Amino acid sequence: MLRREARLRREYLYRKAREEAQRSVQEKKERVKRALEENQLIPTELRREALALQGSLEFDDAGGEGVTSHVDDEYRWAGVEDPKVMITTSRDPSSRLKMFAKELKLVFPGAQRMNRGRHEVGALVRACKANGVTDLLVVHEHRGTPVGLIVSHLPFGPTAYFTLCNVVMRHDIPDLGTMSEAKPHLITHGFSSRLGKRVSDILRYLFPVPKDDSHRVITFANQDDYISFRHHVYKKTDHRNVELTEVGPRFELKLYMIRLGTLEQEATADVEWRWHPYTNTARKRLCAYSRTFLLPLASNQPDWFYLDKLRFLLQFAFGCRDKHHDHERLPPYHSAKSQLLFMTTSGLKTGFHMGGFYTLPNPATSSKCSLASGSGHSFLMLTQRKEFPGF
Incomplete structure (x- = not known):
């Protein structure tokens, strides 16, 4: 069983590496094509291979999604099968972290919460894989305040690491009432770049496909690389007006790393993206x-x-x-x-x-x-x- 998992993991990483190489070539082709169409100078770093790239452009057809392959995509079953989410905490959690984990369980339809106890990360991931769990969520704290969220997609990854800030839990608001557990509609705003679409896929595929008559709405709004999470329900007061009510919790997410592996492969998995002070290369100058x-x-x-x-x-x-x-x-x-x-x-x-x-x-x-x-x-x-x- 372990040898089979290792073989599948190697095949997955090989396919992802091939896709990355093909994507790099495709981006170079698009830059050369754009320069020729706009009658501009070819970029200096592409002049040596410009003739070869121009020759291969004749065999490219319009349409499609570039080099992205649905077969090799980690979320190829999204929308076909409902995700199975498991939520746990860091070791020795405080009472507030336990309450926050309970509220996250209500946010994701069909999610389950597991007490961490003394279980190691490797044992948790193996148990989740054996039971068909699609995503493992781990929340961390600092002196009773939730400060970190890890989203690990199973069985092969990716794993996204977020910083939590400005957390307001439902337990902090008196007389809030019960919360709807219907499958919510999702709103994602501000995820226009390739990295943004990657993060959007990681977050929105934690939720199943909603029904049309669902009155529950969850929003992920990206503003200056801070992702605001908001949870609302709405009801129609008449044929024109809609009343929106926030039910909580609310918090801000800040992405700082994406790894290609699962959570237990933190020491060996490749880093797909990492935040650092000079992430934008245009600002290095x-x-x-x-x-x-x-x-x-x-x-x-x-x-x-x-x-x-x-x-x-x-x-x-x-x-x-x-x-x-x-x-x-x-x-x-x-x-x-x-x-x-x-x-x-x-x-x-x-x-x-x-x-x-x-x-x-x-x-x-x-x-x-x-x-x-x-x-x-x-x-x-x-x-x-x-x-x-x-x-």
Whole structure:
């Protein structure tokens, strides 16, 4: 039995690897085709293989779903058979975590809840596979507050790891009444990317196909990578109006990892996606931002005490003129980044007046505070150059 499961697992991973390679080639073909149709330059990284890709485009037909195969899809039986969901907790759960697990059991129709006890993860997964469970949900806590949710699809994966926040349970609301356990209608909003569709499939296939007359609605709304879970029931007050009532629970989900394996294969399964601070490759590039402030002084001779008193005012100007630099502070004029420079009035002709200061673009390489003087006038010149993620 173990050898058979290992063989099936290897075959599944091989098919997924083939699909990923085919998807990469298909994306390159689409980029070349788009460049040719729009009469644009072919991307630099594709120019060596552009002729081969263009030749293979002649054999591609329109329609279909690309390289995605329903045979190799983990959710090929979705909609044909109702999912069988098992919910459990981490070891030694608190009373609030037990209550949250009970409420999740009512959210998913036909779900079952199992006390964790001293069972290991491997034993739980093997028992679920033997009993035909399609999804295993594990909730975690920190000092009585639910903070984590793991959704593991059986028998081969994937496994999605979520962070829970802003959890409001039904037990926290008095006199809420009973909750409908009918099969709900689902609303998924904001899952437009390929990763979003992947996460949407993981979440929506936890629910069976509803009936048309069901008055229960569950919403997964993605906003800034935070997935809001809301649970409502509705009733028609007349032929036009509908009354919507929230029945709870409610919480926010934040995805931080997807693995291709099941829960017990955490150490060996490949990571399909992982959150990190620079997930969006377009934001890895930094674009420079530079600006210079020129403040007219009272006399030709610099009064450093006078400049020191004005420094606070200039800090305020630098910190509030731009939304990306709300808390920026300038270096003192005697620091290593400060320099004493002299300019002629011809260098100030490109400046323009803004809020009592004179500003002009300056391609400086760092922030600096310096003095500009010429033709009987002195100016305090402060240049700030800041790199921030591009958009």
